[in-house]
Structure formats: structure tokens, C-alpha cells
Amino acid sequence: MANERSLILFKPDAVQRRLCGELLSRIEKRGLKIVGLKMLQVTKELSAQHYAEHVEKPFYPLLEEFITSGPVVALVVEGPEAISVMRTMMGSTNGRESALGTIRGDFGLSRQMNLIHGSDGPEAAAREIPIYFKAEELIEYETTLAGWVCADDEK
Template structure:
């Protein structure tokens, strides 16, 4: 099983609704290790870099308007299969369709205002982490409790 790093963003709606602590707590409670954390304003340039595959699509202007409207909280999280674990925890993109127990299923009613972003592949995670964090902002450290999160053959 692979230890992965992933980018998670608490989007503007999550910041404005004061859900940053709630969302961060869910990822930490699951056992993901926070290796980078910061609040920032997404500029139009940063938005275009992050969502480069969507820039030419008709919905992009609304996406950029949304993501630049208020600060976001960028989280670099690490753990065994962190990408799939985080995406499962987030739930379906549309909060109205997301399963109860997921972040979006419990806290969102919208497709766009869905509180959180998570990288969808190892390649996307690397690209997105490089956009939001410098190497110096990503920390390597041992958690003393890691032996209680997964068996030795799972780490």
C-alpha cells in the first residue's frame, strides 16, 4: 500500500460557512497526516493554473469567479492511499447526491458550492501540490501515533 500526498482545498464556501475546522478535523480523525497548511486568496492566474484543463470550457468563468471570491485553505495531507481515502470522504461532487457520512453529503446542497477539492490522481496531486506549496512548506515528520493508525504491513 502506497503512502501518498494529496492536495485538499477548503473552498470559499467552506471558509465563509466557518467549516474549516470541521473539515480539517474529519481528515485528521481519519488518520491523514497534515504536512502543509495555509490560507490564501486564489488569484485569477492561480485559478487558471489549477484548473488549466477547464479554462476553455463554458463554465470556467463562473468557476474562476467562485474560487477567487474569498480565501481558501490549502491542505497537504499524507497517508496510505490518501488520494482515494480523501475523495471517498468528500463524497460525490454534487452535495445533493453525496452519501450521508461524507463531507459533501453532510454539509453541502450544491454541485459548485461543494466545500472541498481533492486531487483525483497521483499525477494531479503532484501538480496541484506544486502549485499551492513550495518544497519548504511541505514537512516530513513522524507521528508517534502512526503505529495505532495502521498495521505495520499497511504502512
């Protein structure tokens, strides 16, 4: 299994609704390792860099308005198949259509205000992580519980 890293953003609605601790707790309880974590304000420039593929689309101005409307919490998670694990945990983009038990299914009712962003593949993660984190801000370490999360042949 591939040990991967994924960029995760707790979006402004998650911060304003004081859900960051709950979301972080779910990620940690699942067994993913946090290797980078910070709070920041997304600027228009940062938004355009992150969502470069959407800048020319008609919905982009609303996306930019939302993501720059308040602080976000950015983190990098690491673990076996971290990208797909996080995508499953997040649920469908639209909270109304997302399964109960997922982050969006448990806390969301909106397509746009959907609480959390996660890289959608290895290429996206490789592009997104350096937008939010310098290499020296990502910490390499072993957790004392790693052997209890996955068997050696699953890492």
C-alpha cells in the first residue's frame, strides 16, 4: 500500500462553526498522521493558485469569495492510501447528498459550504501541499502507535 500525503483544508465554515477540533479528532482517530498544521487567511492570490483549474469557470468568483471569507486550518496528513481514506471520510461534495458518518454527511447541508477540502489524487497533493507549506514546515516522525494502526505489510 502506498504511504501518501494529502493536503486538507478546514474551510472558513468549519472554522466559524468551531468544528476544527472535531474534524482533527476524526482524522487522528482514523490513524492518519498529522505532519503539518497551521491556520491562515486565504488571499485572492492564494485562492487563484490553489484553484487554478477553476479560475475561468463561471462559479469561481463565488468559490473565491467563500474561501477568502475567513481563516482556514491547513494540514497535511500522511498514511497508507491517505488520499482515498480522506476522500471517503469527507463524503460527497454536497452535504445533503453525503452519507451519514462522513464529515459532510454529519455536519453539512451545502454544496459550497462543505467544510473540508482534500487533495483528489497524488498529482493534486503534490501540487497543493507546496502552495500551503514550505518543506521545512512538514515534520518527519514516527508515532508510538504506528504498529497498532496498520500491519507492517500494509505500510
